[in-house]
Amino acid sequence: MKKEWFAAKDLVGINGLPTTTQGIHGMARRQGWETRRRLGVQGKAVEYHINSLPKMMKPALIIQEKSAEYLCSSYHDPLLIWIESYKQLNDRERETIVSFIVREGMLAVIKRLMPAQEEIE
Template identity: 60%
Template sequence: MNPEWFSAKELIGFTGLPSSPQGIHSMARRQKWVRRRRFGVQGRGVEYHIDSLPIKTNSNLVLNEPSVEYFYSNNQDPLLIWIESYKQLDERERQKMITFIVRNGMIEVINRLGASNEFIY
Protein backbone atom coordinates (compact mmCIF):
# COMPACT_ATOMS: atom_id res chain seq x y z
CA MET A 1 0.00 0.00 0.00
CA ASN A 2 1.39 3.33 -0.99
CA PRO A 3 1.57 5.96 1.73
CA GLU A 4 0.29 9.30 0.49
CA TRP A 5 1.57 11.63 3.20
CA PHE A 6 5.19 12.19 4.22
CA SER A 7 6.82 14.23 6.96
CA ALA A 8 9.81 16.44 6.23
CA LYS A 9 12.08 13.95 8.05
CA GLU A 10 10.89 11.13 5.79
CA LEU A 11 11.74 13.16 2.68
CA ILE A 12 15.35 13.94 3.62
CA GLY A 13 17.86 12.26 1.32
CA PHE A 14 15.72 12.03 -1.80
CA THR A 15 17.04 13.42 -5.08
CA GLY A 16 16.16 17.04 -5.67
CA LEU A 17 15.13 17.77 -2.08
CA PRO A 18 16.95 19.71 0.64
CA SER A 19 18.92 17.81 3.27
CA SER A 20 17.21 19.25 6.34
CA PRO A 21 13.61 19.42 7.58
CA GLN A 22 13.78 23.23 7.53
CA GLY A 23 14.86 23.16 3.88
CA ILE A 24 12.02 20.78 3.00
CA HIS A 25 9.45 23.02 4.74
CA SER A 26 10.85 26.06 2.95
CA MET A 27 10.69 24.34 -0.45
CA ALA A 28 7.16 23.16 0.32
CA ARG A 29 6.04 26.73 1.06
CA ARG A 30 7.66 28.10 -2.11
CA GLN A 31 6.15 25.40 -4.32
CA LYS A 32 2.80 25.37 -2.49
CA TRP A 33 2.77 21.65 -1.69
CA VAL A 34 -0.48 20.23 -0.37
CA ARG A 35 -0.08 19.67 3.35
CA ARG A 36 -1.99 18.63 6.43
CA ARG A 37 -1.38 18.50 10.16
CA ARG A 38 0.22 15.27 11.33
CA PHE A 39 -2.06 13.19 13.48
CA GLY A 40 -0.82 12.27 16.93
CA VAL A 41 1.93 14.88 16.98
CA GLN A 42 2.00 17.87 19.28
CA GLY A 43 3.02 21.22 17.92
CA ARG A 44 3.00 22.27 14.30
CA GLY A 45 3.93 18.96 12.67
CA VAL A 46 2.83 18.75 9.05
CA GLU A 47 3.09 16.19 6.30
CA TYR A 48 3.00 16.63 2.55
CA HIS A 49 0.95 14.82 -0.07
CA ILE A 50 2.86 12.68 -2.55
CA ASP A 51 1.19 14.39 -5.56
CA SER A 52 2.68 17.75 -4.48
CA LEU A 53 6.26 16.52 -4.46
CA PRO A 54 8.63 16.88 -7.41
CA ILE A 55 8.23 14.09 -9.99
CA LYS A 56 11.69 12.63 -9.33
CA THR A 57 10.99 12.41 -5.62
CA ASN A 58 7.56 10.95 -6.22
CA SER A 59 8.94 8.13 -8.39
CA ASN A 60 11.81 7.46 -5.93
CA LEU A 61 9.31 7.10 -3.09
CA VAL A 62 7.37 4.54 -5.13
CA LEU A 63 10.57 2.61 -5.94
CA ASN A 64 11.58 2.49 -2.27
CA GLU A 65 8.28 0.98 -1.14
CA PRO A 66 8.52 -2.57 0.23
CA SER A 67 7.26 -5.23 -2.14
CA VAL A 68 4.02 -7.14 -1.79
CA GLU A 69 6.02 -10.22 -0.78
CA TYR A 70 6.09 -8.73 2.71
CA PHE A 71 2.38 -9.41 3.05
CA TYR A 72 2.70 -12.98 1.82
CA SER A 73 5.44 -13.71 4.34
CA ASN A 74 2.96 -12.89 7.11
CA ASN A 75 0.53 -15.49 5.71
CA GLN A 76 -2.11 -12.89 4.97
CA ASP A 77 -4.71 -13.56 2.31
CA PRO A 78 -4.02 -11.36 -0.76
CA LEU A 79 -7.76 -10.79 -1.22
CA LEU A 80 -8.04 -9.39 2.31
CA ILE A 81 -5.08 -7.11 1.62
CA TRP A 82 -6.81 -5.76 -1.50
CA ILE A 83 -10.10 -5.28 0.35
CA GLU A 84 -8.45 -3.38 3.20
CA SER A 85 -6.45 -1.26 0.76
CA TYR A 86 -9.59 -0.47 -1.23
CA LYS A 87 -11.45 0.59 1.93
CA GLN A 88 -8.75 3.17 2.65
CA LEU A 89 -9.23 4.95 -0.68
CA ASP A 90 -11.62 7.85 -1.14
CA GLU A 91 -14.31 7.66 -3.84
CA ARG A 92 -12.19 9.43 -6.50
CA GLU A 93 -9.24 7.09 -5.86
CA ARG A 94 -11.52 4.03 -5.98
CA GLN A 95 -12.89 5.11 -9.35
CA LYS A 96 -9.36 5.62 -10.71
CA MET A 97 -8.31 2.20 -9.44
CA ILE A 98 -11.30 0.41 -10.98
CA THR A 99 -10.78 2.19 -14.30
CA PHE A 100 -7.08 1.29 -14.30
CA ILE A 101 -7.67 -2.39 -13.49
CA VAL A 102 -10.45 -2.82 -16.05
CA ARG A 103 -8.60 -0.99 -18.82
CA ASN A 104 -5.28 -2.76 -18.29
CA GLY A 105 -7.00 -6.10 -17.78
CA MET A 106 -8.80 -5.76 -21.11
CA ILE A 107 -5.64 -4.65 -22.88
CA GLU A 108 -3.80 -7.71 -21.51
CA VAL A 109 -6.60 -10.04 -22.67
CA ILE A 110 -6.49 -8.49 -26.16
CA ASN A 111 -2.68 -8.81 -26.25
CA ARG A 112 -2.82 -12.46 -25.24
CA LEU A 113 -5.50 -13.24 -27.79
CA GLY A 114 -3.52 -11.44 -30.48
CA ALA A 115 -0.28 -13.24 -29.54
CA SER A 116 -1.85 -16.67 -29.70
CA ASN A 117 -3.86 -15.94 -32.88
CA GLU A 118 -6.90 -17.44 -31.18
CA PHE A 119 -10.24 -15.72 -31.10
CA ILE A 120 -13.15 -16.65 -28.92
CA TYR A 121 -16.62 -15.82 -30.22
Protein backbone atom coordinates (compact mmCIF):
# COMPACT_ATOMS: atom_id res chain seq x y z
CA MET A 1 0.00 0.00 0.00
CA LYS A 2 1.50 3.31 -1.07
CA LYS A 3 -0.72 5.81 0.72
CA GLU A 4 0.03 6.13 4.45
CA TRP A 5 -1.70 9.38 5.41
CA PHE A 6 -5.44 9.98 5.16
CA ALA A 7 -7.60 13.07 5.60
CA ALA A 8 -10.75 12.77 7.68
CA LYS A 9 -12.87 13.06 4.52
CA ASP A 10 -11.12 9.93 3.17
CA LEU A 11 -12.14 7.94 6.25
CA VAL A 12 -15.78 8.99 6.64
CA GLY A 13 -18.11 6.00 6.95
CA ILE A 14 -15.53 3.31 6.14
CA ASN A 15 -15.89 0.07 8.12
CA GLY A 16 -18.12 1.58 10.77
CA LEU A 17 -16.19 4.80 11.33
CA PRO A 18 -18.19 7.97 12.01
CA THR A 19 -20.11 9.38 9.07
CA THR A 20 -18.88 12.97 9.44
CA THR A 21 -15.43 14.54 9.42
CA GLN A 22 -16.18 16.00 12.88
CA GLY A 23 -16.87 12.47 14.13
CA ILE A 24 -13.59 11.24 12.63
CA HIS A 25 -11.63 14.06 14.31
CA GLY A 26 -13.32 13.31 17.65
CA MET A 27 -12.53 9.62 17.44
CA ALA A 28 -8.93 10.41 16.46
CA ARG A 29 -8.52 12.65 19.54
CA ARG A 30 -10.05 10.07 21.89
CA GLN A 31 -7.92 7.23 20.51
CA GLY A 32 -4.72 9.26 20.05
CA TRP A 33 -4.22 8.73 16.30
CA GLU A 34 -0.90 9.98 14.88
CA THR A 35 -1.43 13.22 12.96
CA ARG A 36 0.43 15.65 10.74
CA ARG A 37 -0.56 18.91 9.11
CA ARG A 38 -1.88 18.57 5.58
CA LEU A 39 0.42 20.27 3.11
CA GLY A 40 -1.04 22.92 0.84
CA VAL A 41 -4.21 23.38 2.88
CA GLN A 42 -5.03 26.49 4.88
CA GLY A 43 -6.20 26.19 8.45
CA LYS A 44 -5.77 23.32 10.87
CA ALA A 45 -6.20 20.51 8.35
CA VAL A 46 -4.61 17.26 9.51
CA GLU A 47 -4.02 13.78 8.16
CA TYR A 48 -3.95 10.52 10.09
CA HIS A 49 -1.31 7.80 9.72
CA ILE A 50 -2.61 4.37 8.73
CA ASN A 51 -0.77 2.60 11.57
CA SER A 52 -2.62 4.61 14.20
CA LEU A 53 -6.08 3.86 12.76
CA PRO A 54 -8.18 0.96 14.10
CA LYS A 55 -6.95 -2.42 12.81
CA MET A 56 -10.19 -2.99 10.88
CA MET A 57 -9.38 -0.03 8.64
CA LYS A 58 -6.30 -1.24 6.77
CA PRO A 59 -8.05 -3.88 4.58
CA ALA A 60 -10.82 -1.43 3.69
CA LEU A 61 -8.32 1.27 2.72
CA ILE A 62 -6.29 -1.17 0.63
CA ILE A 63 -9.40 -2.26 -1.26
CA GLN A 64 -10.41 1.35 -1.78
CA GLU A 65 -7.01 2.33 -3.19
CA LYS A 66 -6.91 2.44 -7.00
CA SER A 67 -3.65 0.55 -7.45
CA ALA A 68 -3.87 -0.57 -11.07
CA GLU A 69 -6.19 2.03 -12.55
CA TYR A 70 -3.34 4.29 -13.66
CA LEU A 71 -1.76 1.41 -15.54
CA CYS A 72 -4.84 0.79 -17.68
CA SER A 73 -4.78 4.28 -19.11
CA SER A 74 -1.19 3.94 -20.28
CA TYR A 75 -1.45 0.43 -21.73
CA HIS A 76 -3.74 -0.56 -24.55
CA ASP A 77 -2.56 -4.16 -24.78
CA PRO A 78 -4.61 -6.42 -22.45
CA LEU A 79 -1.60 -8.69 -21.96
CA LEU A 80 0.44 -5.80 -20.55
CA ILE A 81 -2.40 -4.97 -18.16
CA TRP A 82 -2.45 -8.57 -16.92
CA ILE A 83 1.34 -8.63 -16.52
CA GLU A 84 1.34 -5.39 -14.50
CA SER A 85 -1.57 -6.61 -12.38
CA TYR A 86 0.23 -9.91 -11.72
CA LYS A 87 3.38 -8.06 -10.62
CA GLN A 88 1.38 -6.24 -7.95
CA LEU A 89 0.26 -9.48 -6.28
CA ASN A 90 2.13 -11.10 -3.40
CA ASP A 91 3.27 -14.75 -3.68
CA ARG A 92 0.14 -16.18 -2.04
CA GLU A 93 -2.16 -14.13 -4.30
CA ARG A 94 -0.18 -15.19 -7.39
CA GLU A 95 -0.48 -18.86 -6.41
CA THR A 96 -4.22 -18.46 -5.87
CA ILE A 97 -4.86 -16.71 -9.19
CA VAL A 98 -2.74 -19.15 -11.21
CA SER A 99 -4.52 -22.09 -9.56
CA PHE A 100 -7.90 -20.55 -10.35
CA ILE A 101 -7.04 -19.82 -13.98
CA VAL A 102 -5.65 -23.32 -14.56
CA ARG A 103 -8.63 -25.01 -12.87
CA GLU A 104 -11.25 -22.92 -14.68
CA GLY A 105 -9.38 -23.24 -17.97
CA MET A 106 -9.22 -27.02 -17.70
CA LEU A 107 -12.90 -27.25 -16.77
CA ALA A 108 -13.79 -25.18 -19.83
CA VAL A 109 -11.68 -27.44 -22.07
CA ILE A 110 -13.30 -30.57 -20.58
CA LYS A 111 -16.80 -29.15 -21.12
CA ARG A 112 -15.97 -28.43 -24.75
CA LEU A 113 -14.49 -31.91 -25.27
CA MET A 114 -17.30 -33.85 -23.57
CA PRO A 115 -19.93 -33.35 -26.30
CA ALA A 116 -17.33 -34.36 -28.91
CA GLN A 117 -16.49 -37.54 -26.93
CA GLU A 118 -20.18 -38.44 -26.53
CA GLU A 119 -20.65 -38.22 -30.32
CA ILE A 120 -17.73 -40.62 -30.91
CA GLU A 121 -19.01 -43.22 -28.44
